[in-house]
Amino acid sequence: MKLMWQYTMRHKKLLLLNFLCVFGFIVIELGLPTLLGRMIDSGLETGNMENVKKIGWYMVIITVIGITLHIMLSYVGAKLNNRIIVDLRDDMFENIQQFSHGEYEQIGVSSLITRVTNDAYQVMLFLGQVLRTGFMTPMMFIASITIVIKRSPLLARYVFLALPFLTIGIIIIAKYSKPLSERQQTELDNINGIMRENLSGLRVIRAFVNEKFEEKRFDQVNAAFTDTSTKLFKLVAAAQPAFFFLFNLVMVLIIWMGAKYIDMGQLEVGNLIATIEYVFHALFSFMLFTVIFMMYPRAAVSANRIQEVLELSSTITDKPDGVKETRTNGVVSFNQVTFAYPGTVESPVIRDVSFEVNPGETIAFIGSTGSGKSTLIQLIPRFYDVTKGSIQIDGVDVRDYNLHALRQKIGYIPQKAILFEGSIRDNLLMGKPDATEEDLDYALEIAQATEFVASKPKGLEEHLSEGGSNFSGGQKQRLAIARAIIRRPAIYIFDDSFSALDYQTDAKLREQLKKETKQSTVMIVAQRISSIMDADKIVVLNEGEVVGLGTHQELLDHCDIYRDIAFSQLSKEELAHE
Template sequence: MKLMWKYTMKNKKLLFCNLICVLGFILIELGLPTLLAWMIDIGIPNNDRSYVIKMGIWMLAIIVVGVTLNICLGYVTSRITSNVTADIRDDLYEKIQTYSHREYETIGVSSLITRVTNDAYQIMLFLQNVLRLGFTTPLMFGTSLYLVMRTNRTLGWYVLGALPFLLIGVIAIAYYSEPISKKQQKNLDKINAILRENLSGLRVVRAFVNEDFESKRFEKVNKKYADTSTRLFSLMALAQPAFFVLFNTVMVFIIWQGSLQIDAGSLKLGDLVAFIEYIFHALFSFMLFATVFMMYPRAAVSANRIQEALDAEPMIKDNKDGVKDTDKKGYVTFDDVTFAYPGPSETPVIRNVSFDAKPGETIAFIGSTGSGKSTLIQLIPRFFDVSQGAVYVDDVNVRDFNIEALRHKIGFIPQKALLFKGTIADNLRFGKEDATIDDMKKATDIAQASEFISQLPEGFDSPISEGGSNLSGGQRQRLAIARAIIRRPEIYIFDDSFSALDYETDKKLRASLKEVTQDSTVLIVAQRVGTIMDADRIVVLNEGDVVGIGSHHELLKTCPIYHDIAASQLSEEELAK
């Protein structure tokens, strides 16, 4: 409730309007039975037509005002709940942006999507009921109960006698619904996980003809969610019929006893009519409040899940007051770096790595799969933090940088070239927001992407579907390279970013890169020796250890592992050069 209250209190003016509408609506709702009682007990017995008309006009006016206030209440409630939900989603999304890989793995991407969408929606539904009914019903109930006891205390005891039964039922339903709500949201996480995995891997599923297997897997989780939801909704559905049974029982006793008192002359007919209206408002208000109360466990589960995501402490913490600018530009140093992924085993992935790079140099990394190449370069932009040793950029420990300033120095091209839904221009401007068409042309010329872009009908305005699925792997990779080039960073990091290119395009691209990276440091992770053989230095990794550093020709003579890799890819003539 603390989370919901915190965000709701940001709308104090709207809350005040909500309260005014609630109070006015209550006065009007309870004023109608009183006016009706006066009409029956005073106007009709005395055959006072003008009095009856007068009361009728007052009642009509009250109805108009009541409807207006009810409309205003609905509008104000919608504004508040929309603002609260939007604020929660904004804060949650902003928080998620600060997460390191560890938090994504711990909470789960599919669970985070559920929390931003469904959990926030559950809170919105609950707050709508709270603001419309949670404020109205307690006041309505209290005022109605007072009028019941003031009108006829003897009949009022029937109403009070029914309240404990209602209260016990409400508490029991709320108690049993909370664990079911938790289970329901967890099952929804699983549905999202399977759906996300299946859609992203649709081609693999079809290639292995496993549609039936995936359908059964989804059906199994979906059935669990449906069963849990059925149990929850069945439990909630018990409330209304149970209430009406109790309500009608009380009404039978009230009408029976009321008719006896009218016959005895101790109660007027108008008072009995008003009394029945007061009872209806009292008990119906209690039932509506009970409905809100029963919704609370489900909203509380969602609020706790959102709070958990908001409270998660990122493993990589930004140094807000850290270094934002340096005199040196493009220097990278690894000083005895050891790194292990967080987890139970914490076995080092790379061990005691030391090297340095300066502007104008190209440093390449090669090794067998799983040797730690990609992990090593991801320590530079602080996607992970070192376990031991230190990484320096421009002679400053990366942990001492303002993380935004650090990453502005770097142009990072990951293994998987990810493009965003939009146009080619939108994706290129992701690297430089104010990039002009000339900037784009230069970057795509260097990345060898101009040719295929010029063949598209809309050029730079050509649409790109989600993930760049309407482009080939090589086209995506070239656009990802252009996106990094366009910002002219001090440090270029290519994480196996040439793997989808043919040898000729690879060669042309690297030749073009030399012209724009003369004053920058270039770090390349590659599997192909042909891509890196012209590098100033090559770092050879094997199972996390550096087993050789030197030029292509030096390593052929001094590093057996590099020689074996080169021999498997190059001809004898190329090796002899």
Template sequence: MKLMWQYTMKYKFLVLVNLVCAFGFVLIELGLPTLLAQMIDVGVKNKDFDYVQTLGWYMLLVVLVGISLNIGLGISTARITSSITADIRDDLFAKTQTYSHIEYEKFGMASLITRVTNDAYQIMLFLQNILRMGLITPVMFGMSLFMVFRTSSSLGMYVLAALPILLLGVVAIAKISDPLSMKQQRNLDKMNSILRENLSGLRVIRAFVKEDFEEQRFESVNEAYASSSKKLFWLMAFAQPGFFFLFNIVMVIIIWTGSVQISQGSLEVGTLIAFIEYIFHALFSFMLFATVFMLYPRAAVSAGRIQEALAVEPAIVNPIDGIVETKTAGYLAFRQVTFAYPGQSETPVIRKISFTAQPGETVAFIGSTGSGKSTLVQLIPRFFDASEGVVELDGHDVRTYQLPALRKKIGYIPQKALLFSGTIAENLRYGKEDATEEEIIHALTIAQAIEFVSALPKGIHTKVSEGGSNLSGGQKQRLAIARAIIRQPELYIFDDSFSALDYQTDAKLRAALYPITRQATVIIVAQRVGTIRHADKIIVLNEGQIVGAGTHEDLLVTCPVYYDIASSQLTEEELKK
């Protein structure tokens, strides 16, 4: 409730309008039975039709005012709830931008999407009810109860006797619905996760003929979600008829007792009608409030999940007073760096890594799968932080930089090329927002992508599907490289970024890259010896440790691991060159 209260208080004026409209509407609703009683007991009883007509006009005016207040209540409620939901989603999205890979793995992508969409929606539904009915019903109930006892204390005792039963029912339903709501949200997370995996891995599923297996997996989670939802709906479905049953019993008893009192002359007809109206408002408002209260467990679960996502402290912290500028550009040093993933401190991925790189120099990393190559380069832009040792850029520990300043120095091309929905030009402008078409074409030319882009119907304005699914792996890699080139960074990181290219394109691209990277530092992670054989320094990794460093020619002689890799890829003649 604290989370919802914090966001609601951002709109104090609208909340005030909401309160005024709610209280005004209550007064109007309770004023009508009073006027009706006067009309019957005085006007109709005395056959004073002028008095009846006058009160009729008053009642019409009261109804019009009530309608206006109800409309105002609806508008203010809609404004508040839609604004709060937008704020929650904005804050959640902004928070996820600060997450490191550790937090994403902790929550899971599907769960985060559910929190931003469905959980925020559940809070909106609850607030809509609480701001409309939740404000009106307690006031309506209290004032109606006052009018009930003011009109006839003897009849009011029947209403009072029904309240404990209603209250017990509400508490019982809330207790039962809380764990069901939690289970429902968890099942929704699982369902979103399976759906996301299915859509992204559709080709693999079809290749292995696993459609039936995936259908069963989804059906199982979907049935679990449907089961918990049905239980909640059954609970709500039984609650309302139960309230009405008790409500009707009370009404029958009061009408019977009231009729006896009228026949004895101790109660007026108009007073009984007004009394019935007051009882209706009292019990019906209690029932509506109970309905709102029963929505609370689900909203509380959603609010808790959102609060959990907002409260988590990212493992990678952006120092507010961090470095934003340096005198030098492109000087990189690893000093006795060790890294282990959280929870795996006993098995570091890389151990005691030390090397330096400077502008105009190309340093390459090669090694077997799982040797820690990609993990190592991800420490430079602080996707992870070193467990031990220091990663320095331009003489400063990377942890002392402001994150945007650090990452603007770097042109990172990931192992898996990722493109965003939009045009090719928009994707390249991720690297440089104000890039001109000439700059885009120049970057595409260097990345050996201009030929296939020019052949597309709309050239650089061709739409790219989500994740670049309408392009081949090699095309996506070249566009990802162009995106980094257009930035003209101080440090290039190619994380196995040439793997999808044929040897000829690979050679052309590296030759085109050389003139524009002469003043920058280039870090290359590769599996192919042909991609890195001309690097100034090649570092060989094996099981997270450096087992060799030097040029291609030196390593063929001094490093058995490198020789084994090279001999498996190159011919005898190429090894001797």
């Protein structure tokens, strides 16, 4: 509730207007029964039709005002609710943008999506109910009960007899609905996780004719979600008729006893009619308040999950006053770097790695699968922070840089070419938003993408589907490379970024790239020795440790692991040529 209140207080003017509409509506609603009772007692009972007409016109005017206030209340409540949820989602998204890879793994991507969408929606439903009736019902209940006690103390006791039963019902619902709500949201995370995994791996599932297995897997989590939801809905569904039964029972008792009091001359007809209206407002308000209590546990679960996202701080902390400029541009030094993933400090994946590379040089990393190549280069732009040692760029520890300035120095091309829905132009401009047409054409030419982009009907305006799924793997890689080239960074990081290219395209691209990166530092993760033989330095990794560092020929002469890789990939003629 604290989270929701914090966000509500950001819009104090709308909240005040909402409160005024509620207050005015209550005055109108409670004024009508009073006028009705007066009309009966001082008009109809006495035959004074002039008085009936006069009070009738008052009631019409008040009714019009009440309808206007109710419309205003609905409008203001909806506007305030929408603004709160917009702020909530914006803040979540902004904080998620700051997360390191560790935070994403801690919560899970599917769960983050659920929290931004479904959890925010649950909070929106609850706040909508609170803003419409949450302020109104307690005030209406207190005012109605006060008037009933004042006007008809004999009948008021029947209302108080019902309150303990209503209160017990609310407590029981709150007790059982909270754990069910927690389980329901967790199971919704599981559904989203399987859906996301299934859709992204659809081709693999079809290739292995695994549809039935996936259907069964989804059916299991869906059935669990359905079972929990059914229990929760049954609990809520059983509460409403029970409350209505009690509500009607009280009304019958009041009418019955009120008729007796009229017969005994202790109560006037108009007073009874007004009292029935007041009791109706009191009990109906209490019942509406129970609806809020029934909604609260689920909203509280969602709010807690949202709070967790908002309060989770990234382990990669930025320094707004950090270093932004350096004298040199592109010198990278690893000084006894050790890295372990969060929670696995005793099992580091990178151990005591040291090397240095200067502008104009190319350094390559090779090793068996799982040797830590990709992890090593992800430490440079601070996707993770080192556990021990330090990484310096231009003599400054990467942790002392302003994060934006650090990443501006780097052109990163990941293993999997990530493109975003939009045009080719939109994706390229991510590298440099103010790039000119000449910049775009130049980057595409170096990346060997000019020909295939020109062959598209709309050229640079050609639309990419989500993830670039309507382009081939090689095309996506070339566009990702062009996106990095366009920003002319001091450091290029290619994380196995040429794997989808044929040898001819690969050779042409590297030839053009070599001219472009003469003044830059180039770091390449590769699986193929043929693509890194000309590197100035080659780092051989094995289980996170450097087991070889040198040129291609030096490693052939002195590094057994490198020699084994070379023998498995290169022909005798190529080795002999070397």
